[in-house]
Amino acid sequence: MSHQDRVLKSYCTTREASKRLGISLRTAQLWVEQGILEAWKTHGGHRRICRTSVENLVSKRTQNPSGTATGAPFEILIVEDDETLRALYLAQARQWPMKPNLRSARNGYDALVQMGQHAPDLLITDLHMPGMDGFEMLHTLPTIPSLTFMSILVVTGLDPQEVAQHPKFPKGIPILPKPVPFGQIQDHAWRCWISKARHFPSGSPALGLAR
Secondary structure, three states, X not given: OOHHHHHHHOEEOHHHHHXXXXXXXXXXXXXXXXXXXXXXXXXXXXXXXXXHHHHHHHHHHHHOOOOOOOOOOOEEEEEOOOHHHHHHHHHHHOOOOOOOEEEEEOOHHHHHHHHHHOOXXXXXXXXXOOOOOHHXXXXXXXXXXXXXXXXXXXXXXXXXXXXXXXXXXXOOXXXXXXXXXXXXXHHHHHHHHHHHHHHOOOOOOOOOXXX
C-alpha cells in the first residue's frame, strides 16, 4: 500500500462516519463539534474525521451492545397515552445504535410510579393525557430528589408557545411538535447518551438536568 493510500484510509467523510456508526449525519456533526470524534477541515472547508476515533466508538459499542460506553445501561421512559403511538416509539427506539433500555407509561401517574422505582436517564413525554396529564407530572418532578439528573423532552400536538406559558410547565424543557419527529428525538437521545458516557465514566448519574 502506498503512502498516499495509507493517508486516505486514515480518515473518512462525515457521511461515511455516520453510516459506519449507524447514526444520522446531524448526530455525526454534533459529535465532531463536541469532540467525540476527532476531525479537522480541509482548505476547502470539508470535514475529515479520523477513522481511529470512529472505530474506537464502534469497538466500545460492540463490547457493550446494551447501554453506554460506561457499561451502565441507558434508560428511557416514554409517556404516551395513545397505544399505537407508544408502540411506534418503542419500535423506533429499539433500532437506535446505543440500544437503550426502554419502558413506557400511559399517563403521568403511571410514569411517576415507574420513576419512583427506577429513575430513567431520559424522559420523553406527551402532555395531553387522561388522569394525571404531563403538566401535572412535570410540575411534580422537582420534588423528587432521585430525578435530579434526568433529562426531559416533551413531544406534543399543543402549541409550543401556549405550553411554555402554562403555569405548571418548568422552564428550559425542549418541546418538539407532533407528528413525532423521530430523527430529532434520536439526536436528543444521542446527546444524553454521550453526556452520560463522557462525564460519568463509572456509570453514575449523568445528565444533571440537561434538558
